[in-house]
Amino acid sequence: MSPTDLALTDAVVDERWRHRPTTQGARSPAGLVQWAGVTLVAGVTAGLGAVGLHAMLAAGDLGRSLSLARGEMAGPALFCVVAVIVVCERLWPAEARPLLARGHLVDAGYLALFALAVVPPLTMVQTGVAIEVRRHASFLVLSRFAFIPRLAVEGIVLVGVDAMNWLAHRANHRFVTLWRLHALHHSQEEMGVFTTFRTHPLVHSVYLVSLFPALVLSATGGVPAVAVIVYGCLVTLPHANLRWTFGPLGKVFVSPAYHRIHHARTYPGDGEAVNFGFVLACWDRLARRAVFPVGPALPTGLDGRPVPIEQESAPRQLARTVFDQLAQPFRRATALEA
Numbered sequence: 001m002s003p004t005d006l007a008l009t010d011a012v013v014d015e016r017w018r019h020r021p022t023t024q025g026a027r028s029p030a031g032l033v034q035w036a037g038v039t040l041v042a043g044v045t046a047g048l049g050a051v052g053l054h055a056m057l058a059a060g061d062l063g064r065s066l067s068l069a070r071g072e073m074a075g076p077a078l079f080c081v082v083a084v085i086v087v088c089e090r091l092w093p094a095e096a097r098p099l100l101a102r103g104h105l106v107d108a109g110y111l112a113l114f115a116l117a118v119v120p121p122l123t124m125v126q127t128g129v130a131i132e133v134r135r136h137a138s139f140l141v142l143s144r145f146a147f148i149p150r151l152a153v154e155g156i157v158l159v160g161v162d163a164m165n166w167l168a169h170r171a172n173h174r175f176v177t178l179w180r181l182h183a184l185h186h187s188q189e190e191m192g193v194f195t196t197f198r199t200h201p202l203v204h205s206v207y208l209v210s211l212f213p214a215l216v217l218s219a220t221g222g223v224p225a226v227a228v229i230v231y232g233c234l235v236t237l238p239h240a241n242l243r244w245t246f247g248p249l250g251k252v253f254v255s256p257a258y259h260r261i262h263h264a265r266t267y268p269g270d271g272e273a274v275n276f277g278f279v280l281a282c283w284d285r286l287a288r289r290a291v292f293p294v295g296p297a298l299p300t301g302l303d304g305r306p307v308p309i310e311q312e313s314a315p316r317q318l319a320r321t322v323f324d325q326l327a328q329p330f331r332r333a334t335a336l337e338a
């Protein structure tokens, strides 16, 4: 095995490699390891989903649980917020482009896919995680702290969720196998509010760690649905095609201009990825990976277009392009791992 193979099989992404031009992926041992990793993630996810589905069927509340989850993750509040942001994007765009730009159309398709086809199985998987944690790692679930006010518990859980999302996002950039799933999100060259939902469905498996704060403190109190909905809306705003920096508040909360730097084709400074935060910028500041916006909006996307993208396909081929995007992580050889 060559030194190059060894460097790749340790599964750590070199950020310079991340921006390598497209090449035809060879069937290298490293490619096989990454393919096996994606297949393993898919297998574990399916297993957890089966556990969750079985439990919901046994409890007789499958329909109710899925309906509640859809309301929290893809309900009317989210669509209203998205609609308002679309209007703002037309009024104050960071990058002027047609409303029906190909990137917008495809990413709107990803929103529909999320609401209709991802939320139900994701709910089953989340239920499966909760069951398996209580079954095999019950020591993680702390006993009740009666002295902590309910509001404080809710705040701690939400901050914990944001910290876990930051860690999972960092891992998506750190490990080649996970980057195979996350690269689709970064491939958008016409970033807008719909890009929030431009994710491979299996990426949500990585973010399952965000369930842990609520599980750990479940005996003391939960987070109300309205807080989950508000958090979901706050996560959506940073992808907007807006110049908004939030002024002084932009040092605390993730703004569209701040998150755009995370999607930049070329990172400023040392060339490594920055600005992993979802809602709070403090995690990036603690890790010294925060770069605050100054100057014009940077172009987004991936150098060399290693992910099939709609901007280089014919308008009639958009559905085929989306299929290729979703299938790419399962291919033995891809331009992402050559």
Ligand SMILES: [Zn+2]
Binding pocket: 169, 172, 173, 182, 186, 262
């Ligand atoms: Zn990222």
Ligand SMILES: [Zn+2]
Binding pocket: 185, 239, 259, 263
């Ligand atoms: Zn993003």
